[in-house]
Each structure stands twice: as structure tokens, then as C-alpha cells.
Amino acid sequence: MSPLLEVHKLSRFFGGLRAVNDLSFTVSSGEIFGIIGPNGAGKSTAVNLVSGVTKPTSGKVRFQGTDVTGQPPHKLVQYGLARTFQSTTVFGNCTVEENCRRGSYLARYPGFFHSFFSTSKAGEMRQASDSRVAEVLEWLDLHRVRNVRAADLPYGAQKTLGMAISLMAWPKLLMLDEPVAGLSAAEADNVRDTIRKIRAEGISVVVIDHNMRFMAGLCDRILVLHHGQELAHGLPQDVLSDPNVIEAYLGRRYVKA
Amino acid sequence: MNSTAETVPVISKVRLGRSTSSALIGGGIAIVAALAIMPYLLDERFFYHIAILVCFAAIGASSLHLIIRTGHVSLCHAAFIGVGAYVSANVVMKLGFPFVGGLVAGTLAAAGLGLMIGPVILRLTGKYFVLITFLFGEILRMVFVDWQSITGGANGLSGIPAPAPVFAEPKYFYALALLAATACVAVCGRILSSETGRFVNAIRESEQLTECVGVPVIRTKVMIFVIACGFAGFAGALIAHYARYISPPNFGPLESLNLVIMNVIGGMQTLVGPLLGAIFLVLVPEFLRGYVQLQHIMFGVILILVMAFLPAGVVGVKDWVARRMIPHDRRGEQ
Ligand SMILES: Nc1ncnc2c1ncn2[C@@H]1O[C@H](COP(=O)(O)OP(=O)(O)OP(=O)(O)O)[C@@H](O)[C@H]1O
Ligand SMILES: [Mg+2]
Numbered sequence: 001m002s003p004l005l006e007v008h009k010l011s012r013f014f015g016g017l018r019a020v021n022d023l024s025f026t027v028s029s030g031e032i033f034g035i036i037g038p039n040g041a042g043k044s045t046a047v048n049l050v051s052g053v054t055k056p057t058s059g060k061v062r063f064q065g066t067d068v069t070g071q072p073p074h075k076l077v078q079y080g081l082a083r084t085f086q087s088t089t090v091f092g093n094c095t096v097e098e099n100c101r102r103g104s105y106l107a108r109y110p111g112f113f114h115s116f117f118s119t120s121k122a123g124e125m126r127q128a129s130d131s132r133v134a135e136v137l138e139w140l141d142l143h144r145v146r147n148v149r150a151a152d153l154p155y156g157a158q159k160t161l162g163m164a165i166s167l168m169a170w171p172k173l174l175m176l177d178e179p180v181a182g183l184s185a186a187e188a189d190n191v192r193d194t195i196r197k198i199r200a201e202g203i204s205v206v207v208i209d210h211n212m213r214f215m216a217g218l219c220d221r222i223l224v225l226h227h228g229q230e231l232a233h234g235l236p237q238d239v240l241s242d243p244n245v246i247e248a249y250l251g252r253r254y255v256k257a
Numbered sequence: 258m259n260s261t262a263e264t265v266p267v268i269s270k271v272r273l274g275r276s277t278s279s280a281l282i283g284g285g286i287a288i289v290a291a292l293a294i295m296p297y298l299l300d301e302r303f304f305y306h307i308a309i310l311v312c313f314a315a316i317g318a319s320s321l322h323l324i325i326r327t328g329h330v331s332l333c334h335a336a337f338i339g340v341g342a343y344v345s346a347n348v349v350m351k352l353g354f355p356f357v358g359g360l361v362a363g364t365l366a367a368a369g370l371g372l373m374i375g376p377v378i379l380r381l382t383g384k385y386f387v388l389i390t391f392l393f394g395e396i397l398r399m400v401f402v403d404w405q406s407i408t409g410g411a412n413g414l415s416g417i418p419a420p421a422p423v424f425a426e427p428k429y430f431y432a433l434a435l436l437a438a439t440a441c442v443a444v445c446g447r448i449l450s451s452e453t454g455r456f457v458n459a460i461r462e463s464e465q466l467t468e469c470v471g472v473p474v475i476r477t478k479v480m481i482f483v484i485a486c487g488f489a490g491f492a493g494a495l496i497a498h499y500a501r502y503i504s505p506p507n508f509g510p511l512e513s514l515n516l517v518i519m520n521v522i523g524g525m526q527t528l529v530g531p532l533l534g535a536i537f538l539v540l541v542p543e544f545l546r547g548y549v550q551l552q553h554i555m556f557g558v559i560l561i562l563v564m565a566f567l568p569a570g571v572v573g574v575k576d577w578v579a580r581r582m583i584p585h586d587r588r589g590e591q
Contacts, residue, residue: 077471085469091462102459108452108469112480115452122452136369168472 001111002065004029004173004204005050005081007216010059011228012042012049019045021228023059027173032195032205034219037211042228044086044207047175050206052076052085064172078106084179086208089162092151096142096161099150102132107132112223127196131166140164156187160194167198174198175206180214192218216240280563281546289532305427311539312434313496316441318519318531322486323445325525326454327478329386332513333394337367337486339401339508343491344406346417346503360494367490368483370484375479375486389572394513398539401505413504416511420498430499437495441488447526448484453541457481524570533571 003026012020020042021040027033031207035043046052050061052073061069076187091099101108107128111117137143140160145153148163159179166174179195180188188211197216198204209215215222216236224231224245232242239245296304300399321334344366345359352363378389401408408414419425424433448454459467460474468474499547506512515538521535541559543553567573 053469055464060295072473074471074473083469085466091466097424102455102467103470105456109456109472110452114451116447118451164472165466175433177533192424208575224490 004031004064005206006060006062007046007050008060008062010046010049010061011057012045012054013057016095019230020049020056023225023228023230025147025223025230025233027204029204030109030174030199030202031220032199032207032218034161034215034222035206035208035225036210036222037045037225037231038210041225044177045223045228046225047083047177047206048098050123051081051175053083077169080170081175082166082169082171082173083175084159084162084166085179086177086181090150090153090158092149094150095131096150096153097137097146098123099161099165100131100168101134103165104129104132106169121221128173129168136164139197140167154187156183159183159187159191161197163194167203171203173204173206175208177208178210180209180211186246212240215219272481274568279564286529286550288299289536290323292536296431300428301532304426307539307543309427309434311536312431312438313492313499313501314516314519314535314539315438315532316488316492316495318523318535318541319442319528320485321516322491322520322528322531323448323457323481323488323527325458325520326449326461327379328382328464328480329478329482330390331390331485332510332517333397334389334485334489334516335508335510335512336394337489338493338496338512339499339503341398341490342488342497342503342508343401343414343493346414346496346497347407349418349498350414350416354436356498357416359498360491362399363494365496367418368487369491369569372466372479374480376475379478379482391510391513394477394510398505398509401508407498408505410423410507415501415502416502417497417501419501424498425446434495434499437491441491442528442532446490449528453477453481458518463570500533519569522560522570524567524573526569526573530570 005027007023009018009026010023020040023042023046025033036041044053049056049059052071052075054066055070059069060067063076063081066079066080068076068081069109071079091102093141094102107204110119110125113119114122140163140220142157142161142164145157150158153161162175163176163179176195180191183191191212195205195207207215207219219236221234222236222239223233224239224242232239233244292308296308317334317338321331324334341363345356345363346356348362349356349359352358374393378386378393381389384538402411404410409515419430424430449457456467456472456477458474458590459470460477464474493508495508500507519534519538520531521534522530522537523532524530541556542552545555563571
């Protein structure tokens with residue numbers, strides 16, 4: 001089976017800083033792929049490069065066999081590649097439901113003239129999108145809070161809403177930048193269940209995080225980044241017991257864990 | 258998720274907020290409608306003149322409002338009005354087209370110019386956008402001053418004909434201006450209330466997130482910018498054929514700033530804001546006319562008071578009213 005996402009010798013330099021350096025990996029359909037690494041390792045930059053937010057200095061990104069290197073994010077969403085952000089993930093000022101409507105641009109927006117004159121095409125698209133919104137809210141357990149302002153949600157629910165927004169486009173691959181950072185253990189467990197539910201729908205997931213235990217219990221494969229380069233790559237138990245990883249990245253702090 | 262979900266208070270304020278706000282918006286529309294017919298009741302040349310100026314300001318401010326809603330404050334909107342004015346005057350006077358030809362040409366010229374610069378400048382954010390539009394406005398002003406053969410230079414262009422002889426009379430021109438302003442405001446309102454408006458709001462709140470759900474952010478902003486510039490050119494053509502004389506200061510940075518202030522005073526969140534702002538900014542100097550030396554100071558004080566106490570503009574009075582209407586003992590629940 002050909003991989004869903006192929007990243008080939010991808011690099012991005014900021015001046016002299018090699019934020020991502022010669023990075024290659026693949027993600028297959030239905031896989032949960034983890035990227036871990038210390039602060040500043042280049043994890044967010046890697047996701048930014050794949051999702052088109054940042055342009056690579058060199059290298060290639062292929063999605064379902066198509067070369068998508070350097071395409072803008074809104075194009076990549078059309079291909080089926082969606083993402084969430086480390087910090088801003090929701091529209092704080094509007095309701096949960098409205099957040100999801102905004103997320104469903106591709107299904108909902110009929111073009112300027114159709115929406116200006118509210119044609120039947122516009123009506124059909126709006127209805128289809130609204131029922132999809134209801135479906136996703138139910139699916140991710142957000143339907144009870146659909147009229148709550150997003151900024152008033154607990155942090156964990158905001159992270160889930162961030163995923164719901166990205167899921168509105170029906171992606172084939174969803175990339176999550178630190179979905180459990182700052183969450184309590186219970187909230188993190190909920191997010192983990194949500195990620196599993198997403199995968200169960202056939203959507204592949206790339207997850208970034210620092211939290212070893214969270215990642216080991218969730219991911220099929222893990223890539224360890226260090227100074228922008230791959231340090232180790234493979235099954236969670238192999239990666240986490242790799243002496244290089246323990247020595248160079250985990251250090252004393254994680255050995256006990 | 259389930260446990261946390263139930264502990265979240267659902268905003269019960271929404272219902273109250275919505276009814277008061279729709280009442281106030283309805284009230285605002287009623288006031289505007291009353292003001293619209295008032296000149297006919299007073300039937301005096303001067304009142305027609307003021308009312309026409311309000312119509313022009315309303316077109317300028319509401320079209321600028323579209324740009325502001327995408328998250329960008331443009332300081333060259335009056336320069337686009339100037340483009341429409343000069344183009345229309347030339348098309349009518351030099352090429353001999355009827356007024357409608359000038360109106361269409363002025364609108365298209367301003368929109369076309371917006372289409373040329375939009376894709377470049379709309380990539381800039383915040384203060385950089387403000388600065389570049391200020392500079393672009395200055396460049397256009399210099400063109401108005403220096404391109405003597407077309408613009409008449411600093412002396413301006415005079416002898417621009419009225420749209421038709423009958424419209425030389427303010428009473429009749431007012432009907433035209435009112436129709437134009439109503440159409441422009443209706444179109445702006447419809448854009449904002451349609452699905453397009455939903456994504457315009459999303460862009461303002463987070464460009465990055467909006468781009469990443471699939472919205473072509475730059476293209477959407479350029480489209481709105483071009484429409485707004487087109488309306489500015491449209492207003493310019495009307496102004497040229499009403500005033501019959503135009504010169505560069507009519508379209509300078511001060512005029513652009515006035516259009517921004519109309520949005521700030523009225524409120525930048527809804528379209529009613531710039532309309533109230535337009536009325537306010539045209540009328541207040543007239544009331545203060547007796548105190549010419551005090552006019553600017555009082556104007557400044559009013560502006561500061563509005564910005565200090567009504568950060569959401571005059572439209573924000575509704576929140577202030579809503580706060581008073583909620584009994585003190587229930588406030589904790591809100
Ligand atoms: N736009 C930028 N300009 C300059 N340097 C940048 C930029 N973005 C990231 N960097 C640098 O690149 C390196 C990698 O940053 P990145 O955000 O990818 O790390 P990260 O692994 O996501 O870290 P964290 O765990 O803190 O989120 C850092 O040293 C960072 O300072
Ligand atoms: Mg990061």
C-alpha cells in the first residue's frame with residue numbers, strides 16, 4: 001500500500017538556524033503517527049512545513065502520491081490534509097456551533113453570488129453543512145455545549161473543539177500540534193479517546209507532544225526529533241528504550257518514568 | 258468531556274442581548290429613515306445639502322466598514338473616492354459620455370485600482386497595512402496634484418455638469434443620493450449577513466485558523482477590498498457631479514481619517530455603526546458652526562469620550578443598557 005503522506009529530505013532554515021534539517025518520514029492510511037522532541041526541536045515547524053503554513057527551504061512533500069510541496073494551507077485542505085495549532089485553535093468569540101460552521105467552508109460556501117442571492121444551491125449546501133455540524137458535534141461529544149461561547153469552554157473542551165473545526169473539512173489526515181499540552185490527566189485521556197475515535201473513522205492522525213506516556217499509549221509509530229533531525233524512528237517501545245533517545249533527549253528527567 | 262460539559266454555564270444572556278440589540282438596530286433604522294425624509298419636511302436648500310453630505314459619507318463609511326470587517330483599517334479610502342470623482346468628471350467632460358457612463362467608469366476605475374494593489378497590500382497586517390495605505394493615499398494625492406491635464410492640478414476641476422439639469426437642484430439630487438446610499442448600504446449589509454460575511458468575520462478573528470480550514474483568505478480579502486473600492490469610486494462620481502468642482506484636498510488623508518472615525522464612533526462591529534458615525538460626523542460640525550474656534554476642540558473631546566466610554570462605538574450603548582437592565586442580585590448568574 002502506498003503511503004498517505006511522504007516527507008522527503010525536508011529542510012527549513014531560519015537564518016543560520018536549522019529548525020528542520022533533512023527530515024524524511026511516511027504516514028500510512030489509518031495510522032496514528034507521533035512526533036516527539038524537546039522544546040525547539042522543530043516539531044511545530046515540521047507540521048507547518050507539511051501543512052503549507054511555512055515554505056520549505058528544500059525537500060518534498062507528497063500527499064496521496066501528488067507533490068504538494070509549498071502549496072498554501074487552503075489548497076492542502078482540499079487535498080484532505082488538515083491541522084490544528086499549538087495555541088490558537090478556536091474562534092473564542094462565537095459559539096461552538098458557529099465555530100464548526102466556519103470550519104466547514106468547503107462544504108458550505110457556494111461562492112459570492114450564490115450566497116449573496118441565497119440561491120437554492122446555497123440553501124442545499126447550508127443544510128448539508130448544518131447536518132454535518134450536528135453530526136460532528138454529536139460524535140465528539142460537544143453537542144451539549146453547542147451554544148456556549150468557545151472562550152467560555154474549559155481548556156480541554158477547547159482542544160476538542162479545535163479538532164472538530166478541522167474535521168469539518170472531512171480530511172484524510174489530521175495533524176495535531178500538542179493537543180494535550182496544559183491539560184489535566186483526565187482531560188488528556190478524553191482527548192486520547194477522541195483521537196482514537198477519529199482514527200476509527202479512517203482518518204490518519206499525526207500527533208505532536210512532549211508527554212511520553214500519552215504518546216506511547218496512543219501512537220502506532222513515533223519519530224523523535226532533536227535539533228531538527230531524526231534521532232530515532234519506529235514502534236513506541238523500541239523508540240522509548242533506544243539508548244540514544246534516553247541519553248540525548250529524555251535525560252534524567254524521564255528515565256524514571 | 259461529558260462531566261466538564263455540564264458544568265459550563267450556557268449563556269442565558271443571549272436572549273436578552275438579542276432582543277435589546279434588535280430593538281436598538283430597529284430603532285437605528287427608524288431614526289435613519291426619519292432623517293432621510295426630514296429634509297423634505299423642512300424643505301430648505303441647506304437641509305438638502307446637509308442630507309446629501311450624509312448620504313456621501315454613508316457610502317464612504319459603510320464601504321470602508323467592509324474592509325474594516327476583514328480586520329484591516331485603510332487610510333486611503335478617500336483617495337479611491339477621488340479616483341472615482343476624477344475619472345467620472347473626465348469621462349463626462351472630455352469624452353462626452355452621459356453621467357451614467359462616468360458613474361460606471363469611476364466605479365470600475367476605483368475597483369480596478371483596488372484589484373491591482375489589493376493582492377499586495379492585503380498581505381500586510383495591522384499597523385503595516387495602515388501605514389502602506391496612508392502612503393498609497395499620499396501617492397494618489399500627488400497624482401491628483403501633478404497630473405494637470407487630467408486633474409486640473411491644485412486648482413482642481415470646475416464646471417463638472419450635474420447628472421441632468423434637474424439634478425442641479427439639491428432637492429432632486431437628494432433623491433438620487435438617498436437612493437444611491439440606500440442601495441450601497443443594502444449591498445454591504447447583504448454581503449455581511451450572507452455566508453461571505455461569516456467567513457469575513459472568521460478572517461478578522463483568526464486569519465491563520467481560517468486559512469487552515471480551507472478559506473482562500475487573500476482572495477476573499479481582495480474581493481471585499483475591490484467591492485469596497487468600487488463603492489468609493491461610485492461615491493466619488495456622485496460627489497463630482499454634485500459639487501461640480503473637485504480638488505485634491507477633498508480626497509486627502511484627513512478625509513480618509515474622517516471615514517475611519519465614523520466607523521470608530523459609530524461602532525465597528527455592525528453596519529449600523531458607520532451609518533450613525535456618518536450622521537454624527539456630518540451634523541456635529543454644523544451644530545458647532547457658531548463656535549468655529551471651539552469646533553475642533555469640542556470635536557476632539559467628543560471623540561475621546563466616545564472612545565473611552567463606548568469602546569464598541571455608539572452602537573455599544575445597547576450593551577450599556579443591557580447591563581443596567583439586569584437586576585443586581587442576578588448578575589452573579591450571568
Ligand atoms: N518563524 C521563525 N523564525 C525564526 N525562528 C523560528 C521560527 N519558527 C521557529 N523558529 C525556531 O525554530 C526552532 C524550532 O521551533 P519549533 O516551534 O518548530 O519547535 P517545537 O519543537 O515545536 O517546540 P515546542 O515544543 O516549544 O513547541 C526553534 O529554535 C525556534 O526558535
Ligand atoms: Mg511547537
